[in-house]
Amino acid sequence: MIEPYFETELGKLYCADSFEIMREMATYSIDLIVTDPPYGIGASTKSSLRIGTQHGKSLCASGLNYQPSDWDEKPVDKKYFYEMLRVARNQIVFGGNYYTNFLNNSSCWLIWDKDNGDNGYADIELAWTSFKTASRKIKWRWHGMLQEDMSKKETRQYPTQKPLPVIQWTINKYSKPGDIILDPFCGSGTTAVACEITKHKWIAIDKRKEACQIAKQRILKETRQLTIT
Numbered sequence: 717m718i719e720p721y722f723e724t725e726l727g728k729l730y731c732a733d734s735f736e737i738m739r740e741m742a743t744y745s746i747d748l749i750v751t752d753p754p755y756g757i758g759a760s761t762k763s764s765l766r767i768g769t770q771h772g773k774s775l776c777a778s779g780l781n782y783q784p785s786d787w788d789e790k791p792v793d794k795k796y797f798y799e800m801l802r803v804a805r806n807q808i809v810f811g812g813n814y815y816t817n818f819l820n821n822s823s824c825w826l827i828w829d830k831d832n833g834d835n836g837y838a839d840i841e842l843a844w845t846s847f848k849t850a851s852r853k854i855k856w857r858w859h860g861m862l863q864e865d866m867s868k869k870e871t872r873q874y875p876t877q878k879p880l881p882v883i884q885w886t887i888n889k890y891s892k893p894g895d896i897i898l899d900p901f902c903g904s905g906t907t908a909v910a911c912e913i914t915k916h917k918w919i920a921i922d923k924r925k926e927a928c929q930i931a932k933q934r935i936l937k938e939t940r941q942l943t944i945t
Contacts, residue, residue, distance in 0.1 A: 722932045724939055727908055727918035731928040734900030734921040738799040746803050746919070747895035750886055750907050752810035752876060756791025794818050796900065801846075804898060808886060810878065812844020819844050825851045828882055832859035847890065856882050873930050874904035883910040891916060905931025909938045 717740075721731040730737055797818040800807055808826065812819055826843035858879050863869050870880060883906050887897060895916055899907035902920035908931060911918035922928055 721928050722935070724912065724935065726912060726915070727920065729902070729905065729908060729928060729931055729935065730919070730921045731923070731925055732921060733923050735793075735796055735799060737919075737921055738796075738803050738900060741799075741803040743802050744805050745896075746898045747805055748887075748891045749800050749804040749807040749809070749898045749900065750883065750890075751800075751808070751899045751901050752878060752903065753792045753796070753815075753901040754790070754876075755811045755814045791815070792901070800900060806846045806890065808843050808845045808890060810841060810843040813842045815844070820846075822846065823851070824849045826886065827851065827853040828878075829853060829855040830859060831855055831857040835859075843886070845890070852889070854882055854885050873934070874927065877904045878906050880906055880910060880913075883907055884914060887911065887914050887916060902931055903927050905934045909934050912938050912942065 718730060718732050718737060720728040722729040791814065794817075797815065800809075809815065809819065810826075810828075812822075812825075822844050824845045824847040826845060828841045828843070830837075830839060830841065832839060856879050857863055863879070865881070870877075887907075887910050891897060893915070897907065897911050897916050897918045899918070899920045902908060902922045904927060905920055908918050908920040912935060920931060922931065
């Protein structure tokens with residue numbers, strides 16, 4: 717059995733291959749998956765989060781180096797999607813438009829309007845969902861140094877980090893109290909942090925040690941703040 721890399725009263729962070737953990741889970745043992753898997757489009761070589769290069773590597777705000785092969789060189793294998801559809805009653809997959817060959821047609825897409833002005837980057841990001849309701853949109857600026865809430869500006873520590881309020885909104889809208897949330901590609905741990913804030917049980921998994929280090933520190937910081945308040 718794989719031991720957690722880190723845990724809190726609400727959840728567990730695993731530094732492991734999520735397929736290995738999911739295949740040990742019972743069918744429908746998870747209420748909701750909220751995840752943002754690698755898209756396999758080489759985004760690491762074009763990411764607006766690169767703040768410099770060092771020996772040919774991308775240097776992110778966390779100070780950690782990432783090669784394209786570390787997180788976005790190849791698309792996720794279909795076996796991960798089969799397990800996600802098996803273990804959870806519902807799923808929300810950011811970047812699901814890159815995986816429509818594995819995912820059924822959906823009437824409920826989530827649209828994140830990044831309010832990022834006129835540039836070469838995408839104006840929106842799409843999330844596929846298993847829900848049968850209407851599509852919904854959230855507008856939250858996430859453009860370089862500009863963010864929607866500058867008074868609570870987030871440090872961007874990971875190439876594909878999502879704004880915490882966008883994930884909080886997603887969890888609050890599509891889950892209920894007591895639900896267990898799983899993120900099998902947790903990256904910097906935004907889903908876990910959002911779950912700590914919303915008081916949901918959670919499981920977060922990433923196979924990269926560097927990502928788990930970032931996630932652990934973000935979760936620790938949030939849980940300390942919750943204890944103080």
